[in-house]
Each structure stands twice: as C-alpha cells, then as structure tokens.
Amino acid sequence: DIQMTQSPSSLSASVGDRVTITCRASQGIRSSLAWFQQKPGKAPKSLIFAASSLQSGVPSKFSGSGSGTDFTLTITSLQPEDFATYYCHQYYSYPLSFGGGTKVEMK
Amino acid sequence: EVYLVESGGGLVQPGGSLRLSCAASGFTFNRYAMHWVRQAPGKGLEFVSAISSSDGSTYYASSVKGRFTISRDNSKNTLYLQMGSLRAEDMAVYYCAREDLGTTIDFWGQGTLVTVSS
Numbered sequence: 001d002i003q004m005t006q007s008p009s010s011l012s013a014s015v016g017d018r019v020t021i022t023c024r025a026s027q028g029i030r031s032s033l034a035w036f037q038q039k040p041g042k043a044p045k046s047l048i049f050a051a052s053s054l055q056s057g058v059p060s061k062f063s064g065s066g067s068g069t070d071f072t073l074t075i076t077s078l079q080p081e082d083f084a085t086y087y088c089h090q091y092y093s094y095p096l097s098f099g100g101g102t103k104v105e106m107k
Numbered sequence: 108e109v110y111l112v113e114s115g116g117g118l119v120q121p122g123g124s125l126r127l128s129c130a131a132s133g134f135t136f137n138r139y140a141m142h143w144v145r146q147a148p149g150k151g152l153e154f155v156s157a158i159s160s161s162d163g164s165t166y167y168a169s170s171v172k173g174r175f176t177i178s179r180d181n182s183k184n185t186l187y188l189q190m191g192s193l194r195a196e197d198m199a200v201y202y203c204a205r206e207d208l209g210t211t212i213d214f215w216g217q218g219t220l221v222t223v224s225s
Binding site: 036049055089099 | 142154167202211213214218
C-alpha cells in the first residue's frame with residue numbers, strides 16, 4: 001500500500017501570506033496526485049488533480065507541482081476563506097490513500 | 108449541476124449492519140466511477156471503497172474488505188454501501204464522491220454520519 005505523508009501537520013499564517021504544503025508518497029505515483037480543501041463541518045472540495053491541474057472554478061492562487069514521490073501545494077496571497085485543512089491524495093493504485101492533512105490556521 | 112446526496116446513516120450497535128445510499132443527479136451516472144470515503148470524528152480522510160463505471164470492478168480498503176460491499180444501480184442513479192459486522196472504528200461521516208473520467212474525485216456529497224455504539 002502507498003503511504004502519503006504531509007508536512008507540516010499544521011501551520012499559522014496571516015492574510016496575504018504565501019503558504020506551501022508538501023506531500024510525499026512512499027513510492028512513485030507519477031502525477032496521480034490530487035489536493036482537497038476541507039472546512040470544519042463541510043465536505044471536502046476538490047482543488048487540484050494530476051499534481052498541477054486546477055479543477056474547474058478553482059482560483060489560480062492555488063497551484064500544485066511535483067511528480068514521482070514529492071509534491072507541493074502552494075497558496076498565494078492567503079485570504080480568510082483559505083483557512084482550512086488541506087489533504088493530498090494518491091490515485092495511482094488501489095487501495096487509494098490520503099495524507100494526514102495540513103491545518104492552515106490564522107496567526 | 109452535480110448533486111450527490113447520501114442517506115442511511117444512523118446509530119447501530121457493534122456487530123450490526125447498515126446500508127448507505129447516494130442519490131446522484133446532474134450528470135450521466137453510468138459513465139462515472141464512484142467512491143466512498145469516510146472521516147472519523149476529528150480525523151483525516153480515509154478511502155473505503157470504489158466501483159468502476161464499466162465492468163463493475165470493485166475496490167476496498169483492507170480495513171473493510173469482507174465486511175462492506177459497494178454496488179450501484181444505474182437505472183436509479185444510486186450508489187450503495189452495505190456495511191456489516193460494524194465496529195466502533197467504523198464510526199465516521201461517510202462521503203459519496205464522483206470520480207472524473209479517467210482521473211480522480213471531482214465532486215463530493217455532504218456526507219452521512221454512522222455511529223456505532225451500544
């Protein structure tokens with residue numbers, strides 16, 4: 001099974017900051033990596049697929065990069081609505097797996 | 108617009124059974140693979156099961172294999188998850204999700220809560 005490790009598990013940031021979250025796969029997954037955003041009490045929202053492609057309607061302040069085992073999610077100019085928990089997800093092989101999440105909190 | 112509406116959650120005793128449903132609308136259901144993903148209270152997301160659109164292939168997390176069964180009724184645009192031999196660790200919000208053609212999850216339902224307790 002492929003293990004997904006996210007770091008950090010939480011971070012504090014201010015409005016306007018640039019934030020980077022990393023995700024590492026225990027084995028190569030090519031570009032089969034997605035990112036999701038989840039706010040408290042809500043369902044996850046899909047942000048990025050294929051490591052760097054934005055889902056329809058997702059603003060360009062979100063960007064993803066990486067391939068193989070190392071990936072990053074970057075959020076530029078953090079806004080109040082961006083404070084949430086972010087999860088990476090590999091869909092290269094079953095059983096599918098998620099990272100443990102990164103909670104982005106307001107400083 | 109894509110809608111996924113889960114139902115069937117509730118309180119069940121350990122060892123009991125429950126069937127979750129996910130009613131889909133706004134897209135051609137039989138063309139898409141579908142997933143169940145769960146989230147225990149205060150925890151992260153966990154893959155549970157998936158079913159293909161074409162040949163009905165099914166996939167399960169090791170934690171539920173042999174106890175849960177995923178199925179779909181394309182005539183009713185509905186996804187199901189039959190859960191048996193439920194344990195305390197199965198307690199979670201269960202989300203239904205659509206897999207975009209050839210890629211990954213693009214839409215999520217709002218979830219249904221399953222509570223396992225005596």
